[in-house]
Amino acid sequence: MIRRLLNARPSLLPRDAGGEAWLAGLIAVLCFLACLSAVGAVSADRAAHGWARELRSEATVQVRPRVGETGAEAAARAAQTLAGVEGVSEAEAMDRETAEALLRPWIGDAVLPDLPIPQLVTVRLDLTAPASAVTLGRALAEAGLDATVDDHSLWRGEVERSAGLITLLAAAAFLLTASAAGAAVAYATRAGMAAQSGVINTLSLNGASDGAIAGLYQARYGLLAAGAGAIGALVAMLLIAALRFLGGAEGVTPALPLAWSDLLILSPCPLLAGTVALVAARFTALARLKRGH
Amino acid sequence: MPVQPRRAYESDAATATVRLSGVGFGYAATHRALRDVSLTLPAGSFHFLTGASGAGKSTLLKLLTLAEHPTVGTLHLFGEDATTATRRALPAFRRRMGVVFQDFRLLDHLSAFDNVALPLRLTGRKQADYAGDVEEMLDWVGLGDRMDDAPPSFSGGEKQRLAIARAVVTRPDLILADEPTGSVDAAMAERLLKLFQTLNRLGTTVLIASHDEALAERSGATVLRLEGGRLIGGAT
Numbered sequence: 001m002i003r004r005l006l007n008a009r010p011s012l013l014p015r016d017a018g019g020e021a022w023l024a025g026l027i028a029v030l031c032f033l034a035c036l037s038a039v040g041a042v043s044a045d046r047a048a049h050g051w052a053r054e055l056r057s058e059a060t061v062q063v064r065p066r067v068g069e070t071g072a073e074a075a076a077r078a079a080q081t082l083a084g085v086e087g088v089s090e091a092e093a094m095d096r097e098t099a100e101a102l103l104r105p106w107i108g109d110a111v112l113p114d115l116p117i118p119q120l121v122t123v124r125l126d127l128t129a130p131a132s133a134v135t136l137g138r139a140l141a142e143a144g145l146d147a148t149v150d151d152h153s154l155w156r157g158e159v160e161r162s163a164g165l166i167t168l169l170a171a172a173a174f175l176l177t178a179s180a181a182g183a184a185v186a187y188a189t190r191a192g193m194a195a196q197s198g199v200i201n202t203l204s205l206n207g208a209s210d211g212a213i214a215g216l217y218q219a220r221y222g223l224l225a226a227g228a229g230a231i232g233a234l235v236a237m238l239l240i241a242a243l244r245f246l247g248g249a250e251g252v253t254p255a256l257p258l259a260w261s262d263l264l265i266l267s268p269c270p271l272l273a274g275t276v277a278l279v280a281a282r283f284t285a286l287a288r289l290k291r292g293h
Numbered sequence: 294m295p296v297q298p299r300r301a302y303e304s305d306a307a308t309a310t311v312r313l314s315g316v317g318f319g320y321a322a323t324h325r326a327l328r329d330v331s332l333t334l335p336a337g338s339f340h341f342l343t344g345a346s347g348a349g350k351s352t353l354l355k356l357l358t359l360a361e362h363p364t365v366g367t368l369h370l371f372g373e374d375a376t377t378a379t380r381r382a383l384p385a386f387r388r389r390m391g392v393v394f395q396d397f398r399l400l401d402h403l404s405a406f407d408n409v410a411l412p413l414r415l416t417g418r419k420q421a422d423y424a425g426d427v428e429e430m431l432d433w434v435g436l437g438d439r440m441d442d443a444p445p446s447f448s449g450g451e452k453q454r455l456a457i458a459r460a461v462v463t464r465p466d467l468i469l470a471d472e473p474t475g476s477v478d479a480a481m482a483e484r485l486l487k488l489f490q491t492l493n494r495l496g497t498t499v500l501i502a503s504h505d506e507a508l509a510e511r512s513g514a515t516v517l518r519l520e521g522g523r524l525i526g527g528a529t
Contacts (some may be wrong), residue, residue, distance in 0.1 A: 012411070205358055
């Protein structure tokens, strides 16, 4: 009576509490995993772009001294020449101590004093309009310097390819998760329709169209999946927030730097889960009704 | 029940509510449940369909509700060919008929009110628009004080009255009833018969399948008789 006064109408489909709780739990877990995949991809992409930006902002020049010229003199002349090139912010000849410090972790102290170390110039490039390796090489040649320019393009390409691969894998994981959720909803819809065939017959004989009956299932499973998706996304948000809080801006590992804005990426999860369930339930129900359920 | 203008009694076969021509139906190749059935139910007519168990009464009603299609012959409903009606076309036919099933087919998870309101709700009407009609109908079948109870708590007779209330609440053009008085006492059977007669006087075409030959005779309606799947008397 109270419900009628409030104009609230019960669902025309009976509840299947056990089956629906199982489905909701499964979708929540799938959404949690999809959220982690999405944030993982964004984070890996962010790390890769950071590394690529650093590589793009620097070039290393190896200088070979001419006859009668020391390596340090050649490196200093190269640094002076490069500092005047458009697109270069700073050029600095690397002294032997700095070069030895870079090599020490790999080859140790024993042989370092006897090792011929190449004369290097570190070039910081203007990020807005960086000078190309060709420009740097031409400037060095015009100054009569025998030098080789490494603009790190080889490493940069590797990092960018790795980031692209991780993003693709994350997208595949996301699609697989969405497919699994859709398949679970389709299975639940089929099971529900088999268990409720008497109800469906009654609805049909009282004038319900196939679309209206399918609408009952799409509404039920769409809402259920949206709720379960919200729970999965919320748990993922809490986990990511905890990792961000513990790891700071760098994240728990430099390979996966987390940002607070990553939490926003997860907000459409309930809507996506609801949409996937809605579509899966509708198409499954219509197909079964067409075959006489 | 609000009185609507009575429709003209139509005897023209082309505009008949129901018209079957040479209809046959079999659940298996070797068993023919209906054979060469031809009949016309003019708009506004009242017929009883009698016959022993297995004579084909329920099968004929299944064809008329479009739950099954005739194996041979043609079926017209409301002047339209429904012989091979597609699923898409079914709701339009079914919304013009009210059906009382022998096994009631009530929805146990809904209240009596919501069961009776079902066909109105399926047409997209709002509860505020039909609540009065539903309550009036439940009062009329003597279940006004049990609107919020669910069918499992009802007796067989109460379920039957609930099923009848659901079938007639939309004031359909055609009422098909399969043994609608089978589970009620004589007094309620007479009362339900009067309900069908009242609806008929308002222009509704009524076909009642029943074992109760005496009730059929008392009703003054045309009696159709099925024997072994054949219509042997009373066909228009």
